[in-house]
Amino acid sequence: MRLREFDDWTLSPYTGWTRDHWAALADHLLLTARRHASPSNARVSFPGPPGGYGPDVDGLEGFARTFLAAGFRVAGEDGRDPLGLMDWYARGLAAGVDPKSPDRWVRVDEHDQAKVEAASIALVLHLTRPWLWDRLDPVVREQVVDYLAPAVGSAYPPINWVWFQLVVEQFLASVGGPCPDIPAGLALTDGFVREDGWYADGAERAYDHYVGWALHFYPLLWCEMAGPADPAADARRPGYLLRLERYLRDAVHLVGGDGSPLVQGRSLTYRFAAAAPFWMGARAGVGDPGLLRRTASGIVRHFAERGAPDEDGILTLGWHGPWRPIAQSYSGPGSPYWAAKGLFGLALPADHPVWTAVEEPLPVESGDFQLAVRAPGWLVAGTRSDGVVRVVNHGTDHARPGAHRSEPALYARLGYSTATSPILAGGFAGQPSDQSVTVLDEDGAAAHRTGFETLLLERLPSGTLVGASRWQAHWVRPEEGPDHGHGLPGRVRLGPWIDVVSAVRGGWEVRLVRVTTSPLIPSGPLRLHGWPLPALEPSGELTVRAATGGRTLHSRLVAGPGLAGPGVLSAEDATPLAPWTLVPYCGTDGPADPGAWYDAALYLGGEAPAAPPTVSWTGVTAVVTWPDTTVDALPAP
Template sequence: MKLPPEDRALSPYTGYTRNHWVAAADGLLEAAWRWSTPGGALLDLPGPASANGARSDGLEGFARTFLAAGFRVAGEAGADPHGWLDRYARGLDAGTRTPGRDGAESWPVILDYDVAGQPMVESASVALGLRLTRPWLWDTLDGRVRDRIEGWLRGALRHVPSPNNWHLFPYTVAGFLESVGRGDAETARARDRALELLEGWYRGHGWYADGDGRAFDYYNGWALHLYPVLDAHLAGVPTALGARLREHLGAFALWFGGDGSPIHFGRSLTYRFGAGAAVGLGAITAETPLRPGVSRRLLSGALRYFVDRGAVGEDGLLSLGWHGPHRPTVQFYSGPGSPYWASKAFVCLLAPPQHPLWTAREEPAPSEVADTALALPTPGLLLQSTASDGVVRLHNHGSDHVRPREAEAADGDDPHYGRFAYSTRTGPTTRGNVADNHFAVVVGGVRSVRRRIHPLGAGQGDGWGWGASWHRPIFGRGPAAVPGLRVESVTVARGRDEVRVHRVVGAPPGARAEQTGWATGPGESVLRPLAGWSRQDEVRAPHGTAYVPWAVLPCLSADVLGTGVLAALAVLGAEAGDPVASATIDGVEIRWPDGFAVAIRFDPLDVVPG
């Protein structure tokens, strides 16, 4: 990827400017197009096929890179020095001639999500790319080609989406068709249905659940906010949904570390700097509380973070992983073209060169300004950042990926949701290794996992914050659950200190409790017993994480019977405070040497300064 020289006067934190974003888009497109079919309908990028098959993967490569090209050309008012739109015009023609056939150029047809649904996802990128570039692409196509494209896209309106953000894919297709005078009752139904569901998924304070469950993650920004707000922006109509985006960004700005890394949490992390899509969307729509210099700092910080750490390989392609290739970061549905949903971050290019997003001087990210404890009660999350190192930690007391129709025991450990803490400097250990940042009850030699998370609350005070939840321990062998067994958990964050308190209720004879800390290199994290723990060890995770190839974890353990309360101090880093704790089965009091104290009561839950 050939990038221009840094500009440290305008961008003192990253050196990146709008020209870097344009060059990044061109570099990614050039590398991807080396793998196109002769007719340009599919981009068959090298790598293992996804569960959807190679043809679907080729369409994914075409559609997701088309999104980057669309933002890049639209942001230049149609200027297209590399001829990207000519390539996509050829591919649109070739791919829609005989959809569903075995020909080398034929696109797969769009079917229900549980049959062959991935093309429905890609239809939204195709539709959005066409809408962004209408004057220079769609309007120049032969009428028969346009009819064929419409026929293929309408498959998204006539089949069943997955019961989550997927409903915004036919919404986006319908929005494009209506924008070119091809709307009808079918497009209206798709849009009305999506907005109806979106309203039901809204939980307040800028947060949507991704479906009827409690999945709160990056999909809130790069899907649930992006598609409807961008649709309204392109149509030039006001939308009340913009105010929700604004509210979301006020807290979301703290999801990025001082080094640019987004918090390593949730699904589809191989989309990498796509995490910044909502920040860019807020900037171009003016639906943001962030100053332009802060928005660019977050956007360019994330892009540079991944460029500098090998996300773009020597072949110029985005790999399946995090820094470089890392299979445990990737979902089963991801193929070689999947990482190019990172293209959504290029929405920022819709801001022209003279826009304040590009002309304002970069300002520090929120994680670099002050130590912060920010409670997000709606999703049940607690954010904790330290300005001295720019690290952000996320304490999860409310977001899981258990669908309402699923049993809790399904799928076992979910490393990207089930852990108590995530950060911008660490990733979770893989299945098969000891789980990091985990509280387990061990019964009959089997460690429990945390699946469905029941939030109990979150709050903050001056310089500190807390989050709380309960869960039912689930076991992978033998009975899935022990009758009456539950764990109530509270995290108190202050400075870089995390005090983790757990009350086990209903522990059977012979049970043992275990608490692990951060997965890092040796000597890079602390886990100190404060109350209830009897043994302190260090365990290894030889499969490592997305950040380190090999990791160690501090570990505490203790026997537990009936009801027991345990407290520990965890710190990501080598320096820790020196709080002390006293515990009963009814609550815990935590006190720091400077006199600050927090009292936790369990029945009912109450967390207050002591």
């Protein structure tokens, strides 16, 4: 796939990408997909072992998710279709909904995953109505309605899936299908609303890429499907617009200078689906068009230049190249094609302002920043010199306060970034072994953090960010069950309470830690783990340095009084970013001193740190002096 020939550094001074790049990428993915289709085109089965739901679901996913890309492509060209996409997918659609076809699809009332794929099919039928639905044989249209109809009144999980039901129901309503109970579904989605334009993916503290590529993506599309004459859509649209505009102001801060999205949350194999909310902002007319396109183009270019799609034109299960452990138990070889949602900008015509505006720089390209994002409880720091965005997490764990579940690496770690990944595989997976504060039991097992209470999240007058959380350490023997990327219940053993205060400035975090015990719950050794650095080989250096992706990164941990170390944990094939992952750590030699405060400084950045921040104590107040000479006083919670 040759994309550099389309570069335009005048229109796009940060990425070089134009609409021609996006169109070429979409066409490449779609033409490659045809090579893996069944004779009827109804199933697109990409190479690789079947997913957790079996080959029938895999084939449906391959069709429905590539259908998204085809629909966006034709809609944005106002029906111009030189590749014959609508004819090709019309043939597959007819076979898929025909109950007598050997390639007929798994139905919505046969398997829950079909509820997800049905939404993509309904959405594209809406977007391409003049060029596909209106030209279908009446029998096929009737069979499409029959296929989608079981969504009406069916049980959907009370998370982003509710929007899948609403999209299908709204399409059915537009073609004379069964009468849906749309108001009930809309009322349920209102419960997802959080501060500053954010949504939670359900009742738990579930904040991840689904906030953008699902919970902000569908509401305004539903308004379009319902039409301007629909009273509910007319009443809701202003609120959806306000929340999207506010969310995007935070979201542009969560993309690295190299275009990498935050490596956090489940379903990361959907990759550049992370661009979807920025395109939705452009379609809805909120946000700066040049910044929105720069953000979206940066994301997709990041993956296109790092092996996604691969040399055969396939989006594999992985992040850059193939890396199967990143997938959840529900993922199959067709699952990565939800990345097609990131191609939504192609549904906008070439003369739309988002395509004609000159690119504007990302926040991390404009200068260093520190931002407190309240809904997910994140302290976000970006540094222009290396383009790295870091998140220190005191609000997200995909659980509720007091829940004693295993700690999900993708949600409950204390830190995430656009340049690192939590440990997801290998001998250290399943235990807090990076960006964590934990205590060890008598067997050396690390306790979990899930269920913490958020105590503090603010920006000081100096610009320094401060956050704090508290939890009861606990050990979990998880129950057997599907891995959806978040914590699992199981047999629980409770440990001491842990308080953590974070002060964040630039690439540094000062971390204050206290362990509180009781006679019935003794303390164990305290362990602090730093940033997990992607590396080409193992290392025992105390200041960890690694070169990957053409750049050098440094991870450093400076232990304060009472903490021994640091040492370096080396984990092989533990993340999708590099062959090795290096994690600095420190801790107490014996049980932590109950009630005492410990401190450590953690660093992640492209430049070797000249000097760490220092901490002195005045009673229960920690006085932090930063390398730039700023001084902050941090009272203990």
